[in-house]
Amino acid sequence: MDAVTIFIQAMNGIQYGLLLFLVASGLTLIFGIMGVINIAHGSFYMIGAYLAWSFMGWIGNFWLGLFVGVVVAFVLGLVLEFLFIRFLYDKDHLQQVLVTYGLILIFSELRSVIWGDDVHSVAIPALLDGSIQLTENLAYPVYRIWLSSVCIVIAILMFLGIQHTRLGMMIRAGESDREMTKALGINIGLVYRFIFALGVSLAAFSGMISAPISSVFPGMGGQVLIVSFVVVVIGGLGSIKGAMVAALLVGLIDTFGKVTTLHIFGVNIFPEMAGMSIFALMALILMFRPQGIFGREH
Amino acid sequence: MSNALMTVKDLHSHYGMSHVLRGVSLEINSGETIALMGRNGMGKTTLIKCLLGLVPATSGDIIFREQDAKLLSTHLLAKAGIAYVPEGRGIFKNLSVKENLFLAARSGFEGRMDWTYDRVLDSFPRLKERLTHGGQQLSGGEQQMLSIGRALLTNPDLLILDEATEGLAPLIAQDIWNIIDVIKASGISTLIVDKNFKSLSKISNRCVVMVKGEIVFNDISSQLIARPEALKNWLGV
Ligand SMILES: Nc1ncnc2c1ncn2[C@@H]1O[C@H](COP(=O)(O)OP(=O)(O)OP(=O)(O)O)[C@@H](O)[C@H]1O
Ligand SMILES: [Mg+2]
Numbered sequence: 001m002d003a004v005t006i007f008i009q010a011m012n013g014i015q016y017g018l019l020l021f022l023v024a025s026g027l028t029l030i031f032g033i034m035g036v037i038n039i040a041h042g043s044f045y046m047i048g049a050y051l052a053w054s055f056m057g058w059i060g061n062f063w064l065g066l067f068v069g070v071v072v073a074f075v076l077g078l079v080l081e082f083l084f085i086r087f088l089y090d091k092d093h094l095q096q097v098l099v100t101y102g103l104i105l106i107f108s109e110l111r112s113v114i115w116g117d118d119v120h121s122v123a124i125p126a127l128l129d130g131s132i133q134l135t136e137n138l139a140y141p142v143y144r145i146w147l148s149s150v151c152i153v154i155a156i157l158m159f160l161g162i163q164h165t166r167l168g169m170m171i172r173a174g175e176s177d178r179e180m181t182k183a184l185g186i187n188i189g190l191v192y193r194f195i196f197a198l199g200v201s202l203a204a205f206s207g208m209i210s211a212p213i214s215s216v217f218p219g220m221g222g223q224v225l226i227v228s229f230v231v232v233v234i235g236g237l238g239s240i241k242g243a244m245v246a247a248l249l250v251g252l253i254d255t256f257g258k259v260t261t262l263h264i265f266g267v268n269i270f271p272e273m274a275g276m277s278i279f280a281l282m283a284l285i286l287m288f289r290p291q292g293i294f295g296r297e298h
Numbered sequence: 299m300s301n302a303l304m305t306v307k308d309l310h311s312h313y314g315m316s317h318v319l320r321g322v323s324l325e326i327n328s329g330e331t332i333a334l335m336g337r338n339g340m341g342k343t344t345l346i347k348c349l350l351g352l353v354p355a356t357s358g359d360i361i362f363r364e365q366d367a368k369l370l371s372t373h374l375l376a377k378a379g380i381a382y383v384p385e386g387r388g389i390f391k392n393l394s395v396k397e398n399l400f401l402a403a404r405s406g407f408e409g410r411m412d413w414t415y416d417r418v419l420d421s422f423p424r425l426k427e428r429l430t431h432g433g434q435q436l437s438g439g440e441q442q443m444l445s446i447g448r449a450l451l452t453n454p455d456l457l458i459l460d461e462a463t464e465g466l467a468p469l470i471a472q473d474i475w476n477i478i479d480v481i482k483a484s485g486i487s488t489l490i491v492d493k494n495f496k497s498l499s500k501i502s503n504r505c506v507v508m509v510k511g512e513i514v515f516n517d518i519s520s521q522l523i524a525r526p527e528a529l530k531n532w533l534g535v
Binding site: 139166169170173174180181183186187188 | 310350352372373374376377381382386388389390392393397400402403404433452456475
């Protein structure tokens with residue numbers, strides 16, 4: 001690999017990692033704060049991508065679609081929390097997994113009814129449909145740069161929000177001592193509902209912005225869910241900082257794994273191994289730090 | 299109409315199959331300081347948690363300021379004017395001292411603002427030096443001061459302290475008793491649990507003794523001190 005290829009792959013890896021962060025941060029927040037394992041999280045990513053595809057067809061405007069999609073996802077999050085998730089806070093993990101698995105089935109069926117089972121693609125919005133020339137015959141797409149920047153801005157807002165706003169204080173307080181938070185007059189149920197809806201919006205938003213660079217297909221939710229869980233476990237359950245570090249690690253390893261070649265007996269074994277590499281990373285990290293990189297010991 | 303701030307009538311509570319509160323009745327009047335006593339495991343903490351809606355009551359009534367407290371969730375009871383300093387202090391470890399206080403600060407019933415951030419810091423000068431410290435960096439005494447200061451910042455009408463001086467060195471414990479004196483003088487009703495019979499009975503207007511989930515004594519402290527054999531049976535002092 002020459003320097004330009006390495007640079008481009010590094011950019012792609014970081015971009016993929018940042019996108020993973022958006023999905024995984026919702027997952028880890030919901031687990032860290034509310035103690036709920038939500039395996040339906042990937043469905044929201046899938047719903048986001050399909051929403052983006054529909055909105056492009058109906059409105060023809062990516063940006064308006066993005067806005068409406070986030071609002072729809074937020075409302076969906078509020079409703080789901082009210083109908084199902086709030087009953088899971090004091091239940092054990094098996095019950096949480098069963099209920100949220102039920103949600104996966106419902107969403108998958110609904111997707112099939114509303115959108116069908118076909119694979120679609122979404123066009124890159126005209127405004128960002130260009131590329132930056134790196135060398136004479138290599139260019140990097142503006143859309144991917146925009147996508148990474150958006151993810152970074154959201155990540156910064158999240159860190160600032162948690163550290164410096166009143167809502168952030170409530171979230172941290174609830175994480176430390178739920179009963180005491182209530183006893184200070186804070187409606188923790190409302191805080192939880194908001195966080196859940198925020199997590200859903202983040203996942204849907206990720207699905208929407210990733211639609212133009214990957215295809216929109218039925219199984220995309222499950223795929224992203226598994227990788228996001230790897231990120232959450234590597235980073236440490238409940239840790240936003242950990243999710244960021246782990247997401248970048250996974251993004252880079254996965255991306256480089258796919259372009260690395262390693263010939264054994266004349267057969268290139270690497271692309272096949274790439275899918276496994278992130279799980280190998282997870283196993284390795286768990287061996288030395290069972291609680292994940294930034295996880296707290298229990 | 300009496301001037302009862304809180305009235306508890308025939309309150310029962312269970313943890314699963316175990317019947318922990320067995321018909322507790324109690325009145326807390328405005329401005330009163332009540333000592334809640336009893337040996338380990340007699341149900342003091344459970345009673346307190348029931349009053350705060352943290353543990354469900356199986357039957358009986360809790361009336362707070364003429365409202366049915368059993369219908370209100372914990373955060374609404376807190377807003378109605380009950381503040382809580384729990385066993386183990388309940389400090390938010392991942393928040394700084396300042397944040398612990400900020401999170402609690404608000405005006406009380408009918409906009410009362412007797413306790414402000416500045417007044418709390420003046421009352422607990424040790425906290426002032428540690429504003430940016432995390433909750434877990436504090437000593438036990440500092441944690442208790444923070445927990446009490448935080449409770450006061452909600453400008454409550456009823457302050458409930460569970461194990462007010464547990465695990466504190468005598469000098470620090472004395473600081474806490476002094477603060478409780480100030481709180482008492484400011485007209486806030488208090489319900490205090492503590493193992494130190496002498497200090498607790500001295501500071502309170504009334505002693506309430508629990509044995510196995512029931513109240514066996516409810517009168518002024520001199521009546522209790524006059525019955526040494528009962529003291530020994532009920533409290534082991
Ligand atoms: N979460 C719980 N689940 C089951 N039983 C409990 C629980 N909490 C307390 N108990 C039991 O209820 C009874 C009353 O406990 P409680 O904590 O109210 O007593 P206490 O008077 O506050 O005691 P201490 O002085 O030790 O704090 C005890 O027998 C205790 O074992
Ligand atoms: Mg107790």
